[in-house]
Amino acid sequence: MTTDQSSPISPYLTFDKKEWAKLRAETPMTLDARDLERLSGVIERVSEQEVIEVYLPLSRLLNFYVGASQALHAATSRFLGQSENKTPFIIGIAGSVAVGKSTTARVLQALLSRWTNSPRVDLVPTDGFLLPNAVLEERGIMNRKGFPESFDTRALLHFLAEVKAGRPQVKAPVYSHFHYDVLPDKTITVDRPDILIVEGLNLLQPAKLPSNGEAIPFVSDFFDFSIYIDADPELIGQWYVERFMRLRKTAFRDPAAYFYRYSKLSDDEAQATARHIWETINLANLKANILPTRQRARLILEKVQDHTVQTVHLRKI
Template sequence: MESIPITYDYYAREEWANLNHQKMAIPLSEEELQILISTQDQLNLQDIQEIYLPLLHYLTLIYEEYRSLQQKRASFLQKRNTSIPFIIGIAGSVAVGKSTLARVLQVLLERIYGLSVSLVTTDGFLYSKSELEQKGLLDRKGFPESYDMPKLLHFLEELKVGKKEVHAPIYSHEKYDIIPDEVITICEPDIVIVEGINVLQNPWNERIYISDFFDFSIYLDAEIFRIQQWYCDRFLLLRGNEFATKEEAIRIATKVWKSINEKNLLEYILPTKYRADLILHKTKSHFMDYILLKK
């Protein structure tokens, strides 16, 4: 394990599990949980009990303080208390399990605490396939320049000024493209979860970061060789039938990983890890073995 910055506290899985002071029951069946899990990811009810429930308790403590501060600030400034959502950012590599984490957090926050939670993925803010072709960026899809960052920042700005209705574009993983004329409509939720590989990255200009809009951020971490294996396993499952042999599919998956995803991870994603408030580390079989929490 790499050295841990002094700005973080380390919690082994067992220590973290003991922070579940509320001893909350899990409002999910095993069948419901499996529906929320992304392809090739792994998660069970023990993970929910030992990792997610303490995390939820900690998140809601921060959320309650956030709401209290909003009310006090509005009172001090003699303004109407506008409902501005608490925003959670979730970052990490392709194939590390961000979508599963985001969906499970959304469902648990709604079922346990009765909160209204919207989920947005930054994939929707990629340029369309035709725009990427025009810009010569089709082979750079997922890299910082392939996103419409001004559009993403404008979306976050609208959330943080309390606009009653905000729209986000939708990306189709089946079509590998933006769905034209379709949007997610967000209407005054308590919490918005923003998930994507780029949510903690450098600003598109020199004045603002995406993470400036977050009230809490999570980085999902694992060793690179494990993420590569998870990516290749997923590639084989989703696209293996497109190739003449399994060996050919593995060769193409490895090539794509090395030339695009690993390069993007090393140059742009991994360097953002220590901007996160909490780092959730995975090991073999997606087992969550430790947590780092910013002091």
């Protein structure tokens, strides 16, 4: 373990993979081969070794945080003379398109649900809070899908506030990557879980501060713990193109798919198209809006070429 040397006043402790793996202690491996297959992504396979070395130590740390949060909430309720209502522990997972946020979220959901003090763990992607395509088209920002202005941030804040207040049966919208749009007749119901994992692109971005000092909530205000999935942008671009090419031979082949037209391209045309989409939309969003928020995360998982985490940065308390 070292202090992050990228800055003389860095708030992070840095662990290489070997150091981080030791922090697993006696945490048992609770996922089998079928779980690993189910949790893997389109191009990112979840290995037993990666879970043992990276995600079991992380789940152990998060379990400590959840237990401490539950105890603090109970103590505060006693102090205020209030009945103890269940308040979910909320984890935010941020990072670029194609960096592996969804895979990390699924793995953590599976692991954390095995701990005795958090048997119910829900997962909500913030893609559902994207504005519908019709609205994006009307506003002329379809080519900025995924940028902060393409989200219904007010609806996301309302959702998080309701969940954090312990409200029952809170609804979240659902996004379809197949249709490339929000599904108007589909919702996810979050009903007072022990933990809620929220994953998305711009979760750690602060709001513009008002000159009059009035309170403006940030999405990250509702997080008890935040994680940023990091990798070199050039690597992420390669992963995006690889995923695009894989989907072109699978999901894109369905005539009902939004990207069906790309299945008809030659390999060279498809690669050029994927690279253009990455550079003009996703990389631009990463540089302008996502990467600048990395240092706001409590924990940073730094990936390398084979999608594995090699370095972990944990914010000092």
